[in-house]
Amino acid sequence: MPASRIRLFPLLDRIVSADQAASLVEDGMVVGMSGFTRAGDAKAVPLAMARRAQLDPFKITLVTGASLGKDVDRVLTEAHVLARRMPFQSDPTLRAAINRGEVMFIDQHLSETVEHLRSGQLGPMDYAIIEAAAITEDCGIVPTTSVGNSASFAILAKKLIIEINLGQPAELEGLHDIYIPTKRPTREPIPVVSCDSRIGLSSVQVDPAKIAAIVVTRQSDSPAVLDAPDAETNAIASHLIRFFGREVAEGRLDLSLNPLQAGIGNIANAVLAGLADGPFHSLRMYSEVLQDSTFDLLDTGKLLFASGSSITLSAAYAERIFGDINRYKDRLVLRPQEISNHPEVIRRLGIIAINTALEFDIYGNVNSTHVNGTQMVNGIGGSGDFARNAYLSIFVTKSLAKGGAISSVVPMVSHVDHTEHDVDILVTDVGLADLRELAPRERARAIIANCVHRSYRAQLNNYFERALVLGGHTPHVLGEALSWHLRRQTTGTMMDSANLEEN
Numbered sequence: 001m002p003a004s005r006i007r008l009f010p011l012l013d014r015i016v017s018a019d020q021a022a023s024l025v026e027d028g029m030v031v032g033m034s035g036f037t038r039a040g041d042a043k044a045v046p047l048a049m050a051r052r053a054q055l056d057p058f059k060i061t062l063v064t065g066a067s068l069g070k071d072v073d074r075v076l077t078e079a080h081v082l083a084r085r086m087p088f089q090s091d092p093t094l095r096a097a098i099n100r101g102e103v104m105f106i107d108q109h110l111s112e113t114v115e116h117l118r119s120g121q122l123g124p125m126d127y128a129i130i131e132a133a134a135i136t137e138d139c140g141i142v143p144t145t146s147v148g149n150s151a152s153f154a155i156l157a158k159k160l161i162i163e164i165n166l167g168q169p170a171e172l173e174g175l176h177d178i179y180i181p182t183k184r185p186t187r188e189p190i191p192v193v194s195c196d197s198r199i200g201l202s203s204v205q206v207d208p209a210k211i212a213a214i215v216v217t218r219q220s221d222s223p224a225v226l227d228a229p230d231a232e233t234n235a236i237a238s239h240l241i242r243f244f245g246r247e248v249a250e251g252r253l254d255l256s257l258n259p260l261q262a263g264i265g266n267i268a269n270a271v272l273a274g275l276a277d278g279p280f281h282s283l284r285m286y287s288e289v290l291q292d293s294t295f296d297l298l299d300t301g302k303l304l305f306a307s308g309s310s311i312t313l314s315a316a317y318a319e320r321i322f323g324d325i326n327r328y329k330d331r332l333v334l335r336p337q338e339i340s341n342h343p344e345v346i347r348r349l350g351i352i353a354i355n356t357a358l359e360f361d362i363y364g365n366v367n368s369t370h371v372n373g374t375q376m377v378n379g380i381g382g383s384g385d386f387a388r389n390a391y392l393s394i395f396v397t398k399s400l401a402k403g404g405a406i407s408s409v410v411p412m413v414s415h416v417d418h419t420e421h422d423v424d425i426l427v428t429d430v431g432l433a434d435l436r437e438l439a440p441r442e443r444a445r446a447i448i449a450n451c452v453h454r455s456y457r458a459q460l461n462n463y464f465e466r467a468l469v470l471g472g473h474t475p476h477v478l479g480e481a482l483s484w485h486l487r488r489q490t491t492g493t494m495m496d497s498a499n500l501e502e503n
């Protein structure tokens with residue numbers, strides 16, 4: 001163990017095995033864990049908890065920053081350790097248990113979880129299990145590749161288990177900016193005034209007496225798995241980039257755009273990658289997750305600075321970037337997710353927010369989470385924090401899913417995460433609908449003309465024209481509004497019989 005990793009020497013006595021640390025967690029406890037979109041998650045103790053539960057069954061409420069690495073939620077689900085889980089997940093095994101009703105999942109705006117904890121609406125938190133790069137001389141916990149909710153968990157939990165991960169570079173120290181908002185209702189303004197504002201400390205200060213155990217690990221984060229860009233993701237990126245060009249021509253933006261937020265996944269990655277080839281320069285990001293494309297943009301010099309709450313990279317990028325993190329350190333900051341996603345800061349900076357929808361409807365309501373209105377996919381994540389408060393709230397999706405059996409543009413979404421009031425721009429591979437300052441009837445025409453796949457356009461137009469006859473500010477044929485989803489369930493496709501004949 002290098003002395004630089006635990007610099008408060010009396011704490012060396014608290015090093016134990018993962019199994020010993022896992023034995024501290026008791027049935028019914030509320031446990032916080034580090035981890036945000038695979039980055040910086042606790043890796044050894046949760047697996048030891050699952051092993052223990054095989055012999056000594058127990059259940060907990062598990063609260064994290066966001067999703068964890070590839071094994072943690074899976075093994076905890078298989079060992080039936082999870083009674084309740086919040087605020088986000090993306091694991092197929094856990095997803096199935098949530099949809100069977102076995103795990104109670106609380107799908108929460110990512111900026112809000114620690115507010116609930118701080119105010120006593122959630123908790124008290126019994127243990128926080130936090131991955132750290134180091135513990136400083138004055139008992140500062142230095143996070144690794146994410147901050148997520150770790151800072152407030154460490155401060156608010158009764159006891160701490162720290163995983164010192166020797167596999168994470170020691171040079172991560174200095175990357176983080178830990179700021180905890182003051183008490184409500186007399187809270188001071190959060191002093192982030194630009195993407196590169198540094199307003200806090202580089203570690204999380206805790207009372208050493210709270211550290212119950214330290215476990216030493218040496219394991220990389222699970223890598224992100226990104227598909228290669230395809231024709232649809234490239235088309236979405238190019239529609240969006242042309243739109244930004246028009247905004248510049250109209251004088252509403254300049255070539256540095258406004259600070260960018262981009263969600264996880266292939267489309268967001270493709271859009272950011274597309275910015276590298278455009279005329280844009282001096283870009284800044286104020287986002288949650290920093291993906292591969294962030295580092296490509298930093299390398300080309302197009303991106304000046306990136307603020308996030310986690311760095312989630314593919315295996316090849318992780319090796320290159322974390323092997324040379326000092327090269328990027330003065331152009332990066334990792335913040336607690338309540339600051340990266342804070343409504344006050346998002347509104348102040350005038351963020352351009354780009355997130356992915358599962359489906360949207362003719363009026364611009366967006367479903368990001370539930371297939372057929374019932375089956376949870378991942379959760380709302382930070383998309384709502386950004387959509388409500390952004391300068392430009394953009395949602396992207398492919399126009400078709402499941403080989404064309406599903407249209408991503410429907411008469412009425414089967415679940416609403418982002419209401420029409422929070423959505424400015426919709427983009428599919430077909431085109432882009434600019435909904436700003438449009439009334440519902442105008443929004444419907446713009447969406448049907450620009451976003452719907454040609455195989456569903458006539459069917460959707462037919463629905464809208466019949467809705468118009470019935471009237472209303474937001475016309476619908478209520479008895480048919482969810483008929484596309486029902487048809488998919490019963491016949492396997494959203495296409496009606498006339499459309500099936502046509503296609």
Ligand SMILES: CC(=O)SCCNC(=O)CCNC(=O)[C@H](O)C(C)(C)COP(=O)(O)OP(=O)(O)OC[C@H]1O[C@@H](n2cnc3c(N)ncnc32)[C@H](O)[C@@H]1OP(=O)(O)O
Nearest residue numbers: 066263264265355356357358359368378380381382383401
């Ligand atoms: C931690 C964070 O907060 S990151 C910041 C933003 N967070 C969010 O936006 C959270 C919510 N968003 C998400 O979870 C994702 O972006 C999703 C699920 C909406 C889209 O995921 P992506 O992987 O980008 O899109 P993709 O098009 O590959 O779709 C994922 C799956 O949903 C399926 N799908 C897509 N649209 C539909 C639809 N309308 N109906 C049914 N299934 C659909 C796809 O077929 C695919 O299925 P598969 O995994 O079996 O192949």
